[in-house]
Amino acid sequence: MASKDTFRGTAAGLFLAGALLASIYYLQPETLAFESDLEENQEDGRGISSLEEQGYIILTEDEQSNEQARKEELISENKTLELQIAELKQSIDDHEELDTSESSSESEESEDTYYSILSVEQGMTSKDISNRLVTLNIIESARPFEQELSDKGLENRIQIGEYTLNNKMSIEEIITMITS
Structure with missing residues (x-):
């Protein structure tokens, strides 16, 4: 009969051989x-x-x-x-x-200009339009616009349409545009 050491040596050899083959297989499968x-x-x-x-x-x-x-x-x-x-x-x-130093005043002026399209639809009142102009940042307050329209008697002469406006326009220019 073979001794325990012989079996252990054979088992260890087979284990190492298997481990070596497995590592080769898994490290270089491609x-x-x-x-x-x-x-x-x-x-x-x-x-x-x-x-x-x-x-x-x-x-x-x-x-x-x-x-x-x-x-x-x-x-x-x-x-x-x-x-x-x-x-x-x-x-x-x-x-x-x-x-920056040369054009700071120029850039401030151009940055503050807002262009918007005002859409005047049938049934809109002068109050609706003035509130819309405030919302679009074209005018600061609705009151002076309404007052100017009333003073000139143009409240009922507002024309339906779309108008391109900017916040640099005066109230008179806006009124002229939407009533002509």
Whole structure:
């Protein structure tokens, strides 16, 4: 009979061999799978077309070197573009700093101009229109607009339509526009 040490040695050897084979299988499954697929396809006579059907991309050495060169070219172009973007951002920042001091009054005026379309519909009263003008930020208060319409007797002469107005227009200009 064999001794316990012989059985233990054999068991340990089989365990290590199994562990080694398992680690090779799990660490390199794609390589082994590719090689087995390649062998099967060569035996079937289908070869490259079968691999392409399975999703593999087959390149010749020239195509591979061309793709590698194209990749390097794109990386270089990308770096160049990133540098240009950084330069443009810096240029914009510099330009904005110069323009800030020179055009602060101009930008404040242009930022405060609101353009809106006033839609006058049938049945709207002068009060409805003045409230709408306040909502659109064309006038600050409805009261002076209503008073001006009343003073000129134009409350009933408001025309139906759409009017493009801005908050820089005077009350007289707005009244002239919507009553003509």
